[in-house]
Amino acid sequence: MLHNGNTYTYPFTQETNLYNPALFSGIMPPTWQMVEEYLTLCRQYVTPIGFVRGHLFKLWHKSLSLHVDIRGQLATVKTLDEMWQLHEMMKTRLQESEKEYISQYNTKWENRFESPESIPHWICQPHLRQPLNHNLKKENHTGNGTLDSNGDSVHQDPNKPAITIDSNSQGNNTVSTKRSREDNGLDTTTPKKVKQKKPVKVYLKCINCANPGGEECAFRMCKPCCKKHCLTSIADCEKHRFWIKSKTLRQQQQQIDQQNGNNLQNQESIMTNSCT
Numbered sequence: 001m002l003h004n005g006n007t008y009t010y011p012f013t014q015e016t017n018l019y020n021p022a023l024f025s026g027i028m029p030p031t032w033q034m035v036e037e038y039l040t041l042c043r044q045y046v047t048p049i050g051f052v053r054g055h056l057f058k059l060w061h062k063s064l065s066l067h068v069d070i071r072g073q074l075a076t077v078k079t080l081d082e083m084w085q086l087h088e089m090m091k092t093r094l095q096e097s098e099k100e101y102i103s104q105y106n107t108k109w110e111n112r113f114e115s116p117e118s119i120p121h122w123i124c125q126p127h128l129r130q131p132l133n134h135n136l137k138k139e140n141h142t143g144n145g146t147l148d149s150n151g152d153s154v155h156q157d158p159n160k161p162a163i164t165i166d167s168n169s170q171g172n173n174t175v176s177t178k179r180s181r182e183d184n185g186l187d188t189t190t191p192k193k194v195k196q197k198k199p200v201k202v203y204l205k206c207i208n209c210a211n212p213g214g215e216e217c218a219f220r221m222c223k224p225c226c227k228k229h230c231l232t233s234i235a236d237c238e239k240h241r242f243w244i245k246s247k248t249l250r251q252q253q254q255q256i257d258q259q260n261g262n263n264l265q266n267q268e269s270i271m272t273n274s275c276t
Helices: 031-044 049-059 068-074 080-105 177-183 223-233 244-275
Strands: 140-142 145-147
Touching: 031 049, 031 080, 049 068, 049 080, 068 080, 223 244
Parallel strands: none
Antiparallel strands: 140 145
16 A cells, blocks of 8 residues: 655654655655656656646755755646756756765765765755644634633733633633623624625606507617608618618619619610611
């Protein structure tokens, strides 16, 4: 069974093994070794570039805080070839750091665990989360007052009474807001939200009937009344798109043009007959 959570080293657990893929082999290899092996597998098996980016962020998580330029490029690269270029760049820098470590301590860092701080940043290691400081007081905001972890009352408003916890309670430092306000004689009713009414739109009435009239109608009528008016009066209404007058004038013009054309043909036939 693979335990992929809260694992720090092989003997005991603390964080995830995504930061050190070789954790269950009992070794802590340099990051460039794991990155190169991972990218080789990505070439063999098609892997979304987002997955590759996420794994490299975890493998280089200690080194990226020192090489922020590579961190910025890692967040923007979009191809596997660009990932390989970043790997070669990071590998060169980390190997230089390893050489400096060897020249300073006259030894190469071996697979040993003394403390999290003693592990160089180029070694595969999980992210160690900082422990919570339990000596700090946690403030619990209830009602109009503020209570710390010892049950001491801290005023937020000098005009409002502070809420305190009963010392006879069986270690329960949680007091419901409603009960606390009742004990202090405060109002516990929840004010109701007043819904704002939407303004009612007022429509103009048609001058012929009780239906709403068109706001932009030239005759201030509803559509049925406007149509009837346009048919009887031979008029146009742009709002309701009735073009009775325009169509009538167009038809009259077509009739005139047609009549003029017929007259012209008659004249031409008369002239032809007279010539013969």
